[in-house]
Amino acid sequence: xxxxxxxxxxxxxxxxxxVGFSGFACAAGSLPRSGxxxxxxxxxxxxxxxxxxxxxxVRTPEEYARGHIPGAKLIPVDVMPQNLDNIPDGPVLIVCxxxxxxxxxxxxxxxxxxxxDNLWYLQGTxxxxxxxxxxxL
Numbered sequence: 697x698x699x700x701x702x703x704x705x706x707x708x709x710x711x712x713x714x715v716g717f718s719g720f721a722c723a724a725g726s727l728p729r730s731g732x733x734x735x736x737x738x739x740x741x742x743x744x745x746x747x748x749x750x751x752x753x754v755r756t757p758e759e760y761a762r763g764h765i766p767g768a769k770l771i772p773v774d775v776m777p778q779n780l781d782n783i784p785d786g787p788v789l790i791v792c793x794x795x796x797x798x799x800x801x802x803x804x805x806x807x808x809x810x811x812x813d814n815l816w817y818l819q820g821t822x823x824x825x826x827x828x829x830x831x832x833l
Contacts, residue, residue, distance in 0.1 A: 741787075753768040754776065763830070785812075789816050789818065791822055793822070
């Protein structure tokens with residue numbers, strides 16, 4: 697009886713894990729090739745791409761100093777045209793305070809490199825917390 701119960705719990709756990717990972721893979725897999733991302737899609741992108749993803753913060757140095765996504769590269773939007781060589785070929789997510797400057801930076805990059813896929817910008821607001829934690833609203 698005990699053994700049968702353990703087997704059922706293990707089966708239930710494996711099914712739950714499979715369903716959970718399948719849902720996560722679908723969320724990440726349903727991303728557009730480029731363009732704006734709502735907060736939940738941006739989080740899925742960050743989790744699915746991991747270290748392959750370059751996050752570019754286009755706010756001012758002062759805003760960046762008050763809080764940023766760990767590992768994000770600072771390229772303020774007003775100097776983006778002079779820094780296009782710093783945009784990698786791999787996947788890129790652009791963030792700012794509200795999504796407006798990120799959209800402008802996205803347009804600058806798109807105009808200079810129209811063939812670039814895997815280029816997104818957050819259409820939302822990052823909120824930064826102590827210890828490098830953040831969330832998107």
